[in-house]
Amino acid sequence: MPETSTAKILTTESGAPVADNQNSAQAGIGGPVLIQDQQLIEKLARFNRERIPERVVHARGSGAYGYFEVTDDVTPYTRANFLNTVGKRTEVFLRFSTVAGNLGAGDAVRDPRGFALKFYTEEGNYDLVGNNTPVFFIKDPIKFPDFIHSQKRDPFTGVQEADNVWDYWSYSPESLHQITWLFGDRGIPASYRHMNGYGSHTYQWVAADGAAYWVKYHFKTNQGVRSLDAGQAAELVGQDADSHQRDLHQAIERGIFPSWTVHVQLMPVAEAADYRFNPFDLTKVWPHADYPLHKIGRLVLNRNPDNVFAEVEQAAFSPNNFVPGIGPSPDKMLQGRLFAYADAHRYRLGVNHTQLSVNAPRATTAQNYGRDGLGAANTAGRAKNYEPNSYDGPRQTDQALAAPTAVHGWTGTHAALAHAKDDDFFQAGELYRLMSDGEKERLIANLAGSIGSVGRDDVVERVLPFFHAADADYGRRLQAAVEAIRNADEA
Numbered sequence: 001m002p003e004t005s006t007a008k009i010l011t012t013e014s015g016a017p018v019a020d021n022q023n024s025a026q027a028g029i030g031g032p033v034l035i036q037d038q039q040l041i042e043k044l045a046r047f048n049r050e051r052i053p054e055r056v057v058h059a060r061g062s063g064a065y066g067y068f069e070v071t072d073d074v075t076p077y078t079r080a081n082f083l084n085t086v087g088k089r090t091e092v093f094l095r096f097s098t099v100a101g102n103l104g105a106g107d108a109v110r111d112p113r114g115f116a117l118k119f120y121t122e123e124g125n126y127d128l129v130g131n132n133t134p135v136f137f138i139k140d141p142i143k144f145p146d147f148i149h150s151q152k153r154d155p156f157t158g159v160q161e162a163d164n165v166w167d168y169w170s171y172s173p174e175s176l177h178q179i180t181w182l183f184g185d186r187g188i189p190a191s192y193r194h195m196n197g198y199g200s201h202t203y204q205w206v207a208a209d210g211a212a213y214w215v216k217y218h219f220k221t222n223q224g225v226r227s228l229d230a231g232q233a234a235e236l237v238g239q240d241a242d243s244h245q246r247d248l249h250q251a252i253e254r255g256i257f258p259s260w261t262v263h264v265q266l267m268p269v270a271e272a273a274d275y276r277f278n279p280f281d282l283t284k285v286w287p288h289a290d291y292p293l294h295k296i297g298r299l300v301l302n303r304n305p306d307n308v309f310a311e312v313e314q315a316a317f318s319p320n321n322f323v324p325g326i327g328p329s330p331d332k333m334l335q336g337r338l339f340a341y342a343d344a345h346r347y348r349l350g351v352n353h354t355q356l357s358v359n360a361p362r363a364t365t366a367q368n369y370g371r372d373g374l375g376a377a378n379t380a381g382r383a384k385n386y387e388p389n390s391y392d393g394p395r396q397t398d399q400a401l402a403a404p405t406a407v408h409g410w411t412g413t414h415a416a417l418a419h420a421k422d423d424d425f426f427q428a429g430e431l432y433r434l435m436s437d438g439e440k441e442r443l444i445a446n447l448a449g450s451i452g453s454v455g456r457d458d459v460v461e462r463v464l465p466f467f468h469a470a471d472a473d474y475g476r477r478l479q480a481a482v483e484a485i486r487n488a489d490e491a
Contacts, residue, residue, distance in 0.1 A: 012039060058116075059102055059105075060097055062095070063311065066303065067089045067299075068297055070297045076211075080123075081323070083296070092117055099113075109233065113131060116317040117130075121364075123364065128199050129341065133181045134218070135181065137179070139282045139332060141336020146168065162453045166459050171462075181431070185443070189226070192247070193221065193248060194227075195227075198218055201216075201329070202214050205325065212268075218263040219260040219263075220262075221260050222298075230449070258300075259298055276419055305358075314358060316354070319334060325402070352370075352376050369394075432471045432474045445481065447478055447481075452489070
């Protein structure tokens with residue numbers, strides 16, 4: 001009797017065994033290939049469709065699974081179930097990314113880093129979408145597409161143009177705080193493990209007694225902050241464009257699990273109206289002297305994805321995915337992202353992207369009346385697809401996830417209500433004055449190198465006064481450095 005083989009049998013997608021996966025069917029030896037060859041046609045058709053639209057922003061990313069563990073009692077501030085017990089652990093997925101680069105771009109570049117975290121809680125998935133900086137370039141979502149276009153490839157030259165970058169920033173003085181972060185020492189992290197993360201936006205926490213707080217999240221790396229200077233980064237990108245992906249993957253495979261200590265800042269809701277600047281302005285930070293950090297837990301990454309495409313490229317985060325006890329704030333950029341992020345995933349991945357393994361709830365089950373569409377699993381089977389119904393279908397709870405926010409006034413396109421210290425420059429100046437002499441020198445060199453490469457004098461003349469307004473020394477030193485570069489180029 002022949003020996004029984006235990007080898008797996010290759011099949012077509014319909015499950016039929018494949019006889020030959022090395023040679024296409026032909027009309028005779030040396031003849032034309034036959035269209036009836038199911039394996040050939042199926043493989044080529046799938047190959048042509050392997051790629052999906054890449055993210056317009058945050059296209060280049062890496063990710064890992066892990067857990068969040070509560071280390072300190074926060075029940076006086078939020079009724080979120082996953083935060084209700086010290087020692088409680090919740091599975092998470094974290095995706096790191098650059099902002100401006102394409103899917104195949106280098107990792108070690110001067111760019112903010114995305115820090116998108118999905119908590120698989122017992123009350124549904126909670127997505128926290130932030131960056132490795134506590135602020136951003138703009139504070140109104142209507143400016144976001146134009147801002148990103150100025151940072152991306154030029155329609156004519158096909159490359160990123162310094163003239164476009166600084167032309168846009170010269171009309172957006174609110175960008176100065178983030179620019180100072182970006183061109184400072186932390187502008188190019190040495191790895192994803194060696195940088196902090198921030199929720200960046202202001203969110204809302206609501207306690208069981210109904211007390212509401214505005215909250216900001218801080219993730220402090222336990223590996224220590226390490227960054228690259230421009231020369232080190234250029235050398236590393238040339239040697240290994242995938243440096244951050246490789247570092248994260250290899251560290252976890254070796255059992256070196258990166259971790260972050262998680263803190264929050266808490267502002268009682270009633271204090272927001274009279275705070276000295278708009279607390280919902282994404283270009284501002286809350287000084288720790290006003291609202292100190294409260295430690296709440298630790299974040300640990302301990303497992304690599306099995307398939308980067310399925311779990312990193314198809315990971316979908318939306319800041320509109322809240323759980324009871326957590327909600328949005330009037331932060332205008334956050335409000336825009338509540339729509340834009342989920343809409344981007346419906347376009348990229350389809351309306352049923354929440355059924356993909358990486359995006360589906362894990363500690364609970366999604367129960368709703370969404371059906372059909374491309375890629376629908378329709379796991380509800382014969383259950384009714386309308387609500388209300390008399391067939392014991394899922395029903396609403398009548399319990400709001402977060403606290404209501406009072407609104408008043410007329411509809412229209414309004415600038416934010418001015419607070420006493422609402423200007424675009426003072427926090428950039430405060431950040432500059434916190435820097436050591438060496439940090440200031442490197443910041444000036446990085447900025448001067450970028451602004452000095454701008455071809456148009458009017459753009460340079462428009463943007464340099466921003467730095468003078470932030471700090472006299474900041475402006476004077478940068479102007480001198482830029483003029484030195486431009487004069488040398490003209491010589």
